[in-house]
Amino acid sequence: MKMEKSPEELYKEREKRVNDAIQLKVPDRVPFFPFTHFFAVKYTGMTFEEAFYDPDKFLAANKKMNMDLEPDLYFPPMFVLNTPGQVLEALDVKVFKWPGHGVSPYHTHQFVEGEYIKADEYDALLKDPSDFLMRTIIPRVCGALEPFTTLPPLRSFRFSYLGIVLNYALYGMPEVGNAFPEAAGAFESVLKAVREMMKWGTSGLAFDQEMRELGFPAVAGGFTGAPFDLFSFVRGMRGSMLDMYRQPDKLLEVMERMLPRVIWAGVTTAKMSGNPGVFMGLHRGTDTFMSTKQFETFYWPTLKRLTLALIDEGLIPFLGWEEKCDQRLEFLTELPKGKVICFFAGKTDVFKAKEILGNTMCIAGNMPISLLQTGTPEQVKDYAKRLIDVVGKDGGFIMSCSSVMDEADPELVKVWADFTKEYGVYR
Amino acid sequence: MAGDLITTMADLKEKEALEIVQDRLGAGDDPVSILNDARRAMEIVGERFANGEYFIPDLIYSSEILREITEIVKPKLTKEAEVKRLGKVIIGTVAGDIHDIGKDIVTFMLDVNGFEVYDLGVDVPAKEFVKKIKETNAGIVGLSGLLTLTIDSMKETVEAIKAAGLRGKVKIMIGGTPIDEVVRKYTGADAYGPDAMAGVTLAKKWIGGK
Numbered sequence: 001m002k003m004e005k006s007p008e009e010l011y012k013e014r015e016k017r018v019n020d021a022i023q024l025k026v027p028d029r030v031p032f033f034p035f036t037h038f039f040a041v042k043y044t045g046m047t048f049e050e051a052f053y054d055p056d057k058f059l060a061a062n063k064k065m066n067m068d069l070e071p072d073l074y075f076p077p078m079f080v081l082n083t084p085g086q087v088l089e090a091l092d093v094k095v096f097k098w099p100g101h102g103v104s105p106y107h108t109h110q111f112v113e114g115e116y117i118k119a120d121e122y123d124a125l126l127k128d129p130s131d132f133l134m135r136t137i138i139p140r141v142c143g144a145l146e147p148f149t150t151l152p153p154l155r156s157f158r159f160s161y162l163g164i165v166l167n168y169a170l171y172g173m174p175e176v177g178n179a180f181p182e183a184a185g186a187f188e189s190v191l192k193a194v195r196e197m198m199k200w201g202t203s204g205l206a207f208d209q210e211m212r213e214l215g216f217p218a219v220a221g222g223f224t225g226a227p228f229d230l231f232s233f234v235r236g237m238r239g240s241m242l243d244m245y246r247q248p249d250k251l252l253e254v255m256e257r258m259l260p261r262v263i264w265a266g267v268t269t270a271k272m273s274g275n276p277g278v279f280m281g282l283h284r285g286t287d288t289f290m291s292t293k294q295f296e297t298f299y300w301p302t303l304k305r306l307t308l309a310l311i312d313e314g315l316i317p318f319l320g321w322e323e324k325c326d327q328r329l330e331f332l333t334e335l336p337k338g339k340v341i342c343f344f345a346g347k348t349d350v351f352k353a354k355e356i357l358g359n360t361m362c363i364a365g366n367m368p369i370s371l372l373q374t375g376t377p378e379q380v381k382d383y384a385k386r387l388i389d390v391v392g393k394d395g396g397f398i399m400s401c402s403s404v405m406d407e408a409d410p411e412l413v414k415v416w417a418d419f420t421k422e423y424g425v426y427r
Numbered sequence: 428m429a430g431d432l433i434t435t436m437a438d439l440k441e442k443e444a445l446e447i448v449q450d451r452l453g454a455g456d457d458p459v460s461i462l463n464d465a466r467r468a469m470e471i472v473g474e475r476f477a478n479g480e481y482f483i484p485d486l487i488y489s490s491e492i493l494r495e496i497t498e499i500v501k502p503k504l505t506k507e508a509e510v511k512r513l514g515k516v517i518i519g520t521v522a523g524d525i526h527d528i529g530k531d532i533v534t535f536m537l538d539v540n541g542f543e544v545y546d547l548g549v550d551v552p553a554k555e556f557v558k559k560i561k562e563t564n565a566g567i568v569g570l571s572g573l574l575t576l577t578i579d580s581m582k583e584t585v586e587a588i589k590a591a592g593l594r595g596k597v598k599i600m601i602g603g604t605p606i607d608e609v610v611r612k613y614t615g616a617d618a619y620g621p622d623a624m625a626g627v628t629l630a631k632k633w634i635g636g637k
Binding site: 097102103104107108110112113237238241242244245246288289290291294322323345346347368369370371373374375379402403404405406407408 | 439441480481482483484485487488491523524525526527528550574575576578579604605606607609610613621622
């Protein structure tokens with residue numbers, strides 16, 4: 001009779017399966033990583049609005065989903081619901097529309113594209129990035145923090161005993177002094193938001209701990225991103241792309257200055273979580289967004305150095321390409337062997353990727369979301385079989401999907417999970 | 428001597444292109460002929476995008492140059508430039524989704540290829556598409572979407588067009604990140620385009636351009 005495995009044994013087994021795939025060894029079977037994102041919402045019949053305003057309910061839904069699907073890697077709910085509705089409200093966040101606030105209660109949150117940094121503000125940004133962030137960008141992206149524009153420059157917090165108090169001359173000026181009651185109101189909003197974030201952070205960490213005890217490793221513990229993407233989100237796509245022509249040197253300088261910060265963010269969040277995976281969603285460097293030359297100039301250099309720095313820290317970068325990147329595969333061969341997971345969403349030709357990257361890195365993804373949403377069990381199995389046969393050949397492959405599973409059909413997902421675990425065994 | 432506006436603009440040389448425009452206006456050139464040249468340059472930009480030579484940054488930059496030229500030339504215009512249009516296309520990002528990048532590229536490409544495009548924007552309810560078809564008599568509808576929720580929105584939009592008795596009058600094309608042939612069948616659309624150029628090819632085929 002076969003003995004039931006303990007959650008601890010299962011955790012180790014899953015971790016080894018995944019690590020073998022990452023290190024390009026042949027695991028016992030193809031690891032299964034459903035990129036669930038908000039799938040737990042549909043899976044348990046709640047609404048997106050409930051998830052945003054009752055995040056503990058969303059965690060409970062994720063637990064049920066993971067217990068049923070038994071993934072080898074699960075997608076941490078904190079990565080998708082990183083800011084609950086109460087926090088977004090307290091700060092009056094302008095860069096998102098969220099369920100019940102600009103999008104329907106039944107749909108996911110969405111980013112509001114905008115030029116939150118203007119073309120002529122590079123010098124101010126480069127001169128003192130923290131000050132610019134605090135007094136210019138934050139007031140633009142958070143309505144409740146608009147009064148931060150009236151704060152004195154951060155430079156005025158001097159290195160000395162009594163630092164802040166010594167600037168009596170500055171605070172004596174009416175435009176600074178009189179603005180303080182307003183700024184105080186903004187700090188109260190921050191306090192409220194932070195209290196909510198502390199609650200949510202505590203629940204989220206407890207969730208990850210519970211999943212670990214139940215035998216499930218998370219795909220990542222750390223979180224960071226490519227400098228071009230992160231900057232482009234605030235400068236705006238239009239703005240950042242015009243700058244490629246009009247002020248390329250300044251654009252490059254900003255990314256250079258951002259690099260130590262994004263490395264720090266990835267390393268710190270991963271080390272705090274105790275999980276070496278560092279998740280990076282990669283948005284605007286893909287085939288359809290920019291030319292190979294533009295990618296080579298503006299996107300890849302800082303992303304590559306970020307990835308190498310994370311590897312140097314003993315971490316496992318998860319490069320989540322959100323759209324087709326057939327033209328980027330050759331660049332990825334520059335990364336060291338067996339150290340990263342490359343997740344291909346969208347329409348990247350993973351069969352081609354296997355040919356080019358098979359000896360360099362572990363490939364994840366590609367089960368078409370269209371099939372998981374509208375297909376038949378037979379179609380799902382046929383495609384999964386092809387992925388396992390071709391991309392899974394000799395290891396180095398993690399089964400996952402081509403987009404988020406928010407609207408996937410739970411029955412087809414079950415078919416996909418069962419088939420992968422059954423057919424994906426290496427014999 | 429002023430260089431060639433069409434080539435200069437198509438090569439995205441902003442300063443030189445603007446100088447040529449100023450020179451030509453100064454020499455008493457017809458503003459309409461300047462705008463026609465600018466339009467021809469945008470056609471070349473569209474061709475280069477279709478060939479994989481230009482990408483989104485280049486489209487954005489070319490539109491910016493066009494905007495600047497139009498701003499300079501417009502006050503001098505005494506008559507509207509005549510543009511021959513191949514046909515009408517209604518386009519929009521379907522209900523529930525506020526993303527516009529993909530839709531804007533298709534709009535750009537249809538426009539530079541001679542179509543009159545009615546862009547309904549983002550998060551467009553099915554009934555707005557129906558209303559616009561009735562109002563314009565357009566023969567083609569393009570539905571765009573980035574999020575997976577748009578698969579069902581597209582299906583609902585196609586069904587609303589059908590319910591309004593207009594399905595026989597329009598061809599419907601769909602596109603976007605989660606969209607493929609499987610989704611095309613599910614939604615009941617006529618065609619799926621993997622990229623913006625496919626949208627132009629379909630529109631030309633349906634409307635009887637070249």
